[in-house]
Amino acid sequence: MSETQAPTKSDANQRSPFPNPDQQTAKKLAQTVERAAKVFADKSLRFTKLRQQVFEEIAATHASIGAYEILARLGDKGTRVAPISIYRAIDALLDAGVIHRLESKNAFFACRRTDHTVKGRRPIFLSCEKCGAVGEVDGQHIFDLIGEAAKEAKFTPRIKFVEVQGLCPRCTAAAEKA
Amino acid sequence: MSETQAPTKSDANQRSPFPNPDQQTAKKLAQTVERAAKVFADKSLRFTKLRQQVFEEIAATHASIGAYEILARLGDKGTRVAPISIYRAIDALLDAGVIHRLESKNAFFACRRTDHTVKGRRPIFLSCEKCGAVGEVDGQHIFDLIGEAAKEAKFTPRIKFVEVQGLCPRCTAAAEKA
C-alpha cells in the first residue's frame, strides 16, 4: 500500500518520531553517542566509560529497554557490573536528558529530539505495544494545559508525565492488513 | 492564615480533588465501600470479602498505597494472604474502575469521582510529593489533544495517562509559609 512512508535520505532525526529501524546503522549510533557526549560536555558532566556503555545499549534500539536487560547485554560483552551501577549510570543519563524513563514500563529509551533541551519544549511519549518502539512528539501545548488544570486545583506541579500506549505507524499498518 | 480553605458541611465528594483528610471518617469510608459495592453489582461482578478488604485499605487513605503495604496492613489485622492474592484483588478493583493505578509510583488509590465512569470523561492524576495525597481532576480536553498529537504521528493510541507530581494545596501553603 501507499501507506508505507519511504523515508528519503534527507530524513532528519527530527522528522518522524518513528524512523525506519534499518536506519539505525553503526554509524548512526556513533553519531548519537557523539551528541550525547557533547550534551555532557556542555553541562560540565562526565561522560564516563560506564555511562557511555549504558547509553550505547539504550540507543542501540528504538524500543525501550529495562535496566536488567542492559545489565545482561553488557554482561554478554564482557562488562560485568552490579545492578546499582547500571542504575547510577541511568540516573546520570536521565539528568543529562539524553535518555527518558517510560514510567508505564519501568524502562528507558534514548532521546532522539533536541527541541526540548534546546527550546525547552516538553515531549509526550508514544510506546508501541507490539514492537516496543518509543517515539516522542512535542507536547508543550499539552503540558501547558496540564499546568492550568493543576493550577485550578491549587496544585503546584513539578514533574509531569504523559505516556501513550498503542500501535506505532508500522504496526498499525500491519494490523490493518490483517 | 486565610489561605486555609475551610470546607463547608455541604462540601461534596466531587468539589475539591484534595478534600480535608479529617473528613475521612469511618462513616465516609463505609459510604465509599458501599458505592464500590454498587459498581460491582451494577457490572455483575463479585465484590468478595478479599476485594472489599483490599479496597478498604486503599480507600482508607487519600495517599496512594503499594500492594505490599496493603498486604502488611491486612496482616496486622489478622488477614494473612499471599502477594498474588492482593494483586488479583487489585486487578478486579482496577477493572471495575473503583481504584486507579499511579504508574509513576507503582501504587494505587481509590477513585473519588464518578464522572469518568458515568460520563466517560478521563481524569488526570495529581500526586503530592510531600504527603502522598492523590487527587483527580477532569482531563478530557487534555486527552483529546493527546489523541490528536498521536494521530499526527500516525500512532494508534489505546491507553493514555497523565500524571503530575508536585505539591497539593495544603503542602503548597505549608511550603509558602516557610
Next chain:
DNA sequence: CGGACACCTGTTATGATATAACTATAACCG
C-alpha cells in the same frame, strides 16, 4: 438436586525492578 462451568482464592516458587550502606578509586582544582 446435583453436576457442569466459571470464577475466585490458596500455595509455592520465582522473576523483575530498585536501592541502602559502605568501601575504594579516579578526576578536579587550588
Next chain:
DNA sequence: CGGTTATAGTTATATCATAACAGGTGTCCG
C-alpha cells in the same frame, strides 16, 4: 601535591509482580 568531590565497586536487601497448579465457592440450568 593534597584535599575535595564525583564515580564506581561490593554486598546485601528491599520492593514490585507474576507463573503454575490445586482446591474451593457460587451460579445456573436441566
